[in-house]
Amino acid sequence: MKFTIIILGLLLQAPSPSSAFLSVPPIRISKVQLSSSTASDFFSPPSSSGTFSNEELELAFFSIDIENKGSISRSCFAEAIHDLGVDLPRVQTDLLFDKYDADKGGSIDMMEFKELMKDPVLAGVSPQRDVKFAMDLFKKFDVDNSGAIDKSEFRSIAREIQIDARRRNFLSVCAAAVGATIVAKSSDEYLWAQKRFRGYYLEEKAEEAQKRNFPTAMLSSDLDNAIAKTLYARGFTPQNTIFAHSVCSDEVNNKDKQLVALMVDRWQEGFSLGGLAGVPFAGKSGFGAYLHHAPDSGKLLVMFAPHVGIGTDGNIGALQRDGQVKVSNACGAAVGAYKALSAKAANGPDVRKEEDPDPELFDPQLETIVKLLQPRLGGIEKSIDPITFVTYQIYGIIKEKICDCISQTPDVWDSVTEVALVGGVMINRRVGGDCFQPLSFELRQKDGSVKGKVVDLFGDAFGERPDLVKVLGSQEAVSCLYNERPSKKGA
Numbered sequence: 001m002k003f004t005i006i007i008l009g010l011l012l013q014a015p016s017p018s019s020a021f022l023s024v025p026p027i028r029i030s031k032v033q034l035s036s037s038t039a040s041d042f043f044s045p046p047s048s049s050g051t052f053s054n055e056e057l058e059l060a061f062f063s064i065d066i067e068n069k070g071s072i073s074r075s076c077f078a079e080a081i082h083d084l085g086v087d088l089p090r091v092q093t094d095l096l097f098d099k100y101d102a103d104k105g106g107s108i109d110m111m112e113f114k115e116l117m118k119d120p121v122l123a124g125v126s127p128q129r130d131v132k133f134a135m136d137l138f139k140k141f142d143v144d145n146s147g148a149i150d151k152s153e154f155r156s157i158a159r160e161i162q163i164d165a166r167r168r169n170f171l172s173v174c175a176a177a178v179g180a181t182i183v184a185k186s187s188d189e190y191l192w193a194q195k196r197f198r199g200y201y202l203e204e205k206a207e208e209a210q211k212r213n214f215p216t217a218m219l220s221s222d223l224d225n226a227i228a229k230t231l232y233a234r235g236f237t238p239q240n241t242i243f244a245h246s247v248c249s250d251e252v253n254n255k256d257k258q259l260v261a262l263m264v265d266r267w268q269e270g271f272s273l274g275g276l277a278g279v280p281f282a283g284k285s286g287f288g289a290y291l292h293h294a295p296d297s298g299k300l301l302v303m304f305a306p307h308v309g310i311g312t313d314g315n316i317g318a319l320q321r322d323g324q325v326k327v328s329n330a331c332g333a334a335v336g337a338y339k340a341l342s343a344k345a346a347n348g349p350d351v352r353k354e355e356d357p358d359p360e361l362f363d364p365q366l367e368t369i370v371k372l373l374q375p376r377l378g379g380i381e382k383s384i385d386p387i388t389f390v391t392y393q394i395y396g397i398i399k400e401k402i403c404d405c406i407s408q409t410p411d412v413w414d415s416v417t418e419v420a421l422v423g424g425v426m427i428n429r430r431v432g433g434d435c436f437q438p439l440s441f442e443l444r445q446k447d448g449s450v451k452g453k454v455v456d457l458f459g460d461a462f463g464e465r466p467d468l469v470k471v472l473g474s475q476e477a478v479s480c481l482y483n484e485r486p487s488k489k490g491a
């Protein structure tokens with residue numbers, strides 16, 4: 001196929017205006033053959049509104065008349081109709097061709113083609129935007145309307161390209177200068193937009209379920225800011241503080257712009273203490289390694305939490321993960337442990353052999369979670385939701401083990417002067433960003449004791465504590481939650 005102004009496209013793709021100019025011999029530029037094109041290169045498929053000007057119809061005609069005969073044969077016409085995206089059987093294509101072949105000469109000339117393009121069958125076919133631009137560009141520089149560009153007109157093209165190149169270089173420099181600022185602020189802008197427009201796309205049932213089960217939950221970014229504001233005022237900085245997290249190893253807890261990533265970014269590094277369900281399976285040895293990585297006379301900041309998903313339908317413990325249609329459990333370890341204990345309770349002490357765990361199966365973390373969770377399930381039948389109840393109990397387990405790590409490390413106060421502990425529940429959401437239900441925020445200061453002096457920072461950072469009596473089913477369950485050791489009642 002041929003295109004009158006393909007040379008302009010070559011100019012625009014050249015590495016520089018001068019090299020483009022020198023690469024073209026100083027001769028009259030006329031129509032150039034483009035043998036590899038098809039009609040679909042020049043026209044868009046049918047749409048609701050597509051019309052051609054007279055000049056566009058002429059371009060369409062020449063793009064199909066690849067043999068430069070001044071007419072379109074039946075075979076070329078059938079191929080062009082297909083390329084235009086008009087799905088017609090060959091019989092109907094022939095009927096359309098015969099309808100507009102007025103002189104029955106077996107071909108369609110320019111005038112006949114213009115009438116054919118008005119046929120309702122082709123309604124909506126329109127020229128592609130880049131071809132329309134090229135046509136307008138050619139008309140701009142074909143000053144004498146000769147249908148060709150001479151040397152004088154070509155010099156005008158080169159001059160404008162050179163000016164445009166200089167303008168683009170200037171704008172590139174400006175963009176680079178501004179870009180650094182934009183990149184630096186991108187996280188803040190993302191988090192602002194997430195919060196500002198969150199109400200427009202939230203899942204209503206999931207949001208209602210979150211408010212019922214986790215009544216004072218905060219967006220991850222808000223929690224990160226509240227923690228930082230409180231600790232900055234007490235002298236914590238990225239330079240004197242080492243951050244650690246004890247959260248489940250599930251990938252949903254490590255997404256960009258969510259809590260772990262935000263806190264690692266703010267404090268500039270992060271030590272992982274957590275395994276399945278967020279339990280600090282790094283243990284005393286892992287905590288000791290973390291402690292000894294702290295700056296001299298520095299500070300520790302530990303964020304710990306189990307996690308729980310909330311499905312689109314408001315189902316607690318469910319989450320549709322990225323790239324999956326099927327809804328899965330979150331936290332899978334916590335749900336699995338609860339189901340194992342429920343099955344054991346339902347079957348009684350005489351469980352069938354095939355349901356006993358394989359002695360060769362290596363699954364120490366889940367086995368530990370089951371063992372730690374079992375004495376904490378008393379009163380679950382009174383709670384608002386069993387998985388919600390289990391999640392809060394897992395929080396209690398994690399806090400207990402974090403505190404054990406501190407008390408069982410006698411040289412903790414030889415290395416640091418303060419330890420900040422922030423605990424709660426991470427809430428995974430499919431849309432709108434993850435949230436966090438804060439449950440504790442305390443500062444332990446060196447005072448000569450193993451535990452250290454405890455300062456409660458919860459009120460300063462988060463306000464009033466959540467009322468969890470309706471959620472957990474009783475005041476006893478709430479009191480048990482905030483104790484480091486569970487009540488044996490109901491075990």
